[in-house]
Amino acid sequence: MGALNNPAVGKYCNEFFVSSYQKVATFKIVGGNKQGGNVAAYFCAPDGRVLHCVAGPVDAQTFLREAKWTVETAKAAIEKSKGDGAKFKEFFRKAHAEKLRAEFGLAVEAVTFDPPEPMGDNDALTYRDPTGRPLAPKLPPPPIDGPDVTLDEKKFDKLQKEAAAAPGNRVVACGLEGKGRRVVVTNQSLVHQVMAAHSLVPIERVYGTVFENILGEKISTKPVDVVRPFSWVDKDGNRLKPQR
Amino acid sequence: MRRSALSLAAVALFACPALAGDTCGHGTTLDFVNSPKEAAAIAKKEQKLVLVLHVSGHFEDPGLT
Numbered sequence: 001m002g003a004l005n006n007p008a009v010g011k012y013c014n015e016f017f018v019s020s021y022q023k024v025a026t027f028k029i030v031g032g033n034k035q036g037g038n039v040a041a042y043f044c045a046p047d048g049r050v051l052h053c054v055a056g057p058v059d060a061q062t063f064l065r066e067a068k069w070t071v072e073t074a075k076a077a078i079e080k081s082k083g084d085g086a087k088f089k090e091f092f093r094k095a096h097a098e099k100l101r102a103e104f105g106l107a108v109e110a111v112t113f114d115p116p117e118p119m120g121d122n123d124a125l126t127y128r129d130p131t132g133r134p135l136a137p138k139l140p141p142p143p144i145d146g147p148d149v150t151l152d153e154k155k156f157d158k159l160q161k162e163a164a165a166a167p168g169n170r171v172v173a174c175g176l177e178g179k180g181r182r183v184v185v186t187n188q189s190l191v192h193q194v195m196a197a198h199s200l201v202p203i204e205r206v207y208g209t210v211f212e213n214i215l216g217e218k219i220s221t222k223p224v225d226v227v228r229p230f231s232w233v234d235k236d237g238n239r240l241k242p243q244r
Numbered sequence: 245m246r247r248s249a250l251s252l253a254a255v256a257l258f259a260c261p262a263l264a265g266d267t268c269g270h271g272t273t274l275d276f277v278n279s280p281k282e283a284a285a286i287a288k289k290e291q292k293l294v295l296v297l298h299v300s301g302h303f304e305d306p307g308l309t
Contacts, residue, residue: 002272004273005273006273007273009273009274010274011273017287017293017294017295018277018283018284018286018290019274019275019283020276020277020279020282020283021296021297021299022279022280022297022299023298023299023300024298024299037300038300039298039300040297040298040300041296044293045293045294046287046288046293046294047284070293071293203296207298211300217300223298225279225280228270229270229297230271
């Protein structure tokens, strides 16, 4: 059973979220051919700023855990920030850094300011469509400082082995210049790394980084509203035969 | 005239939430509204958060739905 078919996921999400969908065109080149397709779920504030994200398909347990973490962290952030938007943002970014440390044993410094990043036509830090038109900014993640110092090697190795079995696992180098120790990261650890610097950024600015930097698919359009989110099921959920 | 009527009928067939605020599961246990904009307006009113799915390309994963 898929995550979005799971009754517990449905019950929880329908209680705490209002859900919607958009289509994004993406692709990757495999053996000289364009292939593509993926999914990302963004948990957002009502104004569309992204609190958290699940990149790629995950099981129901993972989806539910991430949805609950978002709701609980949002409640704590509201309480702590007392109506101060800057404090809310700071709380959320630090929470992502802390979750990355706790679940993956990786240390990053949360970025608690927003540097000015205007997206002009000539800005190099921009994802573009095949014609060169700017689509979304490249949001650089904060560098991984290294393994959490409170973990001994054995505990860190255990977390690394779990990461090596998770979706999107790959090896990256720590440090600002990427010359430090090599560690295994996953789609979800990369989400926390990006969100430790860019949570509370509008979804239109984040989606490019999620698809290109985390899921490894080039974006070729901005997100667009569609009438059917899943091309393989009809409106009643009946599975459609693949088109030849 | 006939052609545009047929087009409208096709849109009505596939776009299951016909009215603002109506929801449709699209084969999932989630209630989806038509657009993130609509979701945002309802979320603000009901003091909820917003969940937006971005589905891309030729993604077809029976494990998702």
